[in-house]
Amino acid sequence: MSQTKWESYKNVMTAVSAYWIFSIGLVFLNKYLLSNVKLEAPLFITWFQCLVTVALCLGLSKLSKSSGQFTFPAMPLDVKISREVLPLSIVFVAMISFNNLCLKHVGVSFYYVGRSLTTVFNVICSYLILGSTTSGSAIACCALIIFGFFLGVDQEDATGSLSMIGVIFGVLASLSVALNAIYTKRVLSSVGDCLWRLTMYNNLNALVLFLPLMLFNGEFGAIMYFDRLMDLTFWFLMTISGVFGFMMGYVTGWQIQATSPLTHNISGTAKAAAQTVMAVAWYSEVKTMLWWTSNFVVLFGSAMYTYVQKRVMDKKSSQQYVSLPQDEQKLLERGEGSRR
Template sequence: MAPRSTEERSRMDGYMKVFTAVAAYWIFSIGLVFINKYLLSSDELKLDAPLFVTWYQCLVTVFLCLGLSFLSQTFPKAISFPQMSFDQKISREVLPLSIMFVGMISFNNLCLKYVGVSFYYVGRSLTTVFNVVCTYLILGEKTSGQAIACCFLIIAGFFMGVDQEDATGSLSISGVVYGVLASLCVALNAIYTKRVLPSVGDNLWRLTMYNNLNALFLFLPLMLFSGEFGEVIYFPKLFDIVFWTVMTISGVFGFMMGYVTGWQIQATSPLTHNISGTAKAAAQTVIAVAYWSEVKTLLWWISNAVVLFGSAAYTYVQKKAMDKKSSLSNKPLDRRPLMSTKVEEEEV
């Protein structure tokens, strides 16, 4: 066999870079959902303290940001990470976003606590709809008729999914309500992120640190009023090394989501990132149904397909609109993720 040319090796390296980035995004995103599901509602733990679990994950993120900042200053040639320092003025400027951030991750985990992983994506599928509504109400930006049609498709799939989840006897009204609230907070979080980013020099890692640091204090009164301090104090596995190991892994996965999301966008494009996220949601649903041996109706699967198709179509329509706007203004395309991509995931 003849040796590969430089061009062929370069092309193969490019394919491997894309494959690795997408694989990392899928692994950390799906892994985080399953780990959180285990922590929040497994029979082995029975810890009724979702806010405490979320608070600890924020704590892990803050320590990782500070630790990587220290290591990057100590070994600048080996590690590249922005310098982290605390400024009260910046913290106050980020506070409105932090409130949305706390609501987003709290309702995400509360939704996951009460619904199955297989229904989790549909339960939080209204993010795109709220994004369109909030963008119009807060920023005054209008959306095309095609995009609005996609939103109606997502709404139809959502209600069909709720109906079919009820038909299988596994519907949790609380879980659905938390999912809707999580969707609203995700949309608001994206809008406020756009507003607050200049305060931290447009650096997402600094914003992550301030967001999670503020969240550590915002969660304290919430845990106090919800009675979670008592739940934690009397938790029988409070000093179990396995429990804290899983908790720490979930925090690391949450931190890594910020990195792999940016990595996937950089290695591909915002459109491909959205498509990958949609495909990941479909795979996550199938894996959950198979893992827990769930039996779902044909209409249940159709509802998932409708939501996934509506979300993918919305992404495509918005990307076309961005390309058209960019070509008219003769400016380079914005390489940042679309507003419809949740800080997802974000994507907890």
Template sequence: MYQNFDEHNRLVNKYLKIFFVVALYWFTSILTVFVNKHLLSSDSVNLGAPLFMSWFQCVVSTLICYGMSRLSKKYPSVFTFPEGNPLDIDTFRKLLPLSVLYTLMIAANNLSLTYVSVAFYYIGRSLTTVFSVLLTYIILRQRTSFKSMLCCAVIVVGFWLGVDQESLTTAFSWRGTIFGVLSSLALAMYSIQTKKSLAHVNQEVWLLSYYNNLYSIVLFLPLILLNGELKTVINYQHLGAMWFWAALTLSGFCGFAIGFVTALQIKVTSPLTHNISGTAKACAQTVIATQYYNDVRSSIWWTSNVVVLLASAAYTRVKQLEMLQHHQQRNAATQKA
């Protein structure tokens, strides 16, 4: 009796933890999108340097992690931070692929957000699940069932329907849409690679965030130069304004938070669950954006959002049933043996 009670409490605590982590991811991600959009294209700020902003966010995140590391050594009873050396060559070699994906994911996110509205941002990045299926087959050689492929096909239909409806508005941008698709691809690859990379840092999310942001500071520099943003930043009219740097620092804190909670959500769930959570979050984000910006949309445009959401939910359910069936078959085979 007591054993069953303890098991029940353990499961309740596990699911409560997952719920709060997912809720934290939703809140942090939505806040980050709105803050970044304001910095990138609002009339009052209009920075016009998405890669520089991404770089600065990585700088702030690195300083936060470094500060926590120093505080944990000086006040170990108050602050805790896992031991690690980001300058270790072996660590750098193992985590570099993830850091490259992390850099590309952030860059594509902010580049897409520069050119498209927050409402369309969801549709532009809705192909993450489709890319996850493709990458699972290409990298892991795992075949996907017909039902899963059908769900992915419906997601693609919803994506094209949304693009078609957005193209009828003056706010449509092919460049922003392409960056959104690239962001979906980078996120799918990042989710798969994160699960592997956590093993190299003893499952420590803090260390992974620290290393990723530090390495990305270096990786962003050539991208900033190639995109011609150095001149843009130097000539920016509000460069000396304190409010500008305060807003940029806030975006840095948001950038750190989203990187941390993304890795945490993947850790407590799975890459698949993370992708589905991101899709559902983006749907809520779309509703908030249309209300906040008074953005009136057609019924067909809303249909595209619903199609993507329902197809993503159906894909999740199909994968859950397939995993349950595989687990039952494995248990039956074990019992026979």
């Protein structure tokens, strides 16, 4: 294997490994904080993770400017930009809140199935909000995911570990994730198409938006009487979870850059399968064959949807290429040749 190929292979493997480590680690860490730590304040835990993300964004931006050893986008604090990002931030707050509330009430093994309707809501929201139509094959994949979801809920109930409120939070989380993707495209231009800057403003707005929700949920009283407020281990775990949340933004982009959006989706599907198996083993759970079947159906439906959408995109690109004048086609071919 040549040196160039080895470097490329090493970069791909490192990116994929980092994505798996931070993604799986964040889920297990959040599950511990939300379920094992006797603090009835799930929104506060999420709020603190947002605080860590804002601090890291501002800190790295300042360090990048002063040291010059690495590059990180500038993070100007602008009320106008914050206001423009606010609609997305409301959806963002709903997304991370419902995600963590779902994880609080369901096991890690069921978490993927519990919030597996994101793809379905993507199709629905894209049609209702953007007017985008979807192919029959993609709709069939969505039907398969829905079937797997309901089979999973039924089997989770059969094992006696179903939390209906957890499932409801999972469905709401799936809807919020779909809306978050749509609104992200709408407001990216407000932050100069910089995802890191969008992350900072989203989390900064969230710090304010969470306060009335925490008050309404009675969490300030729970925090005041929490007996581990002076426990350094608790704050260490809270900080690490915030760092993991921050790193997810980086490793997700890194994996897409090192591979492709299609490979990223396939990696995410495989990661979900590994996460489920790890959770069943870690928590010594016993699951029925139909329960495993429901997971497989959801994973297979999600993978097939990604494949179908990729084919549709390739077909559109091919049609656009054929419609170009011959001289422009030759220029594109030369560009492709130079990249290879």
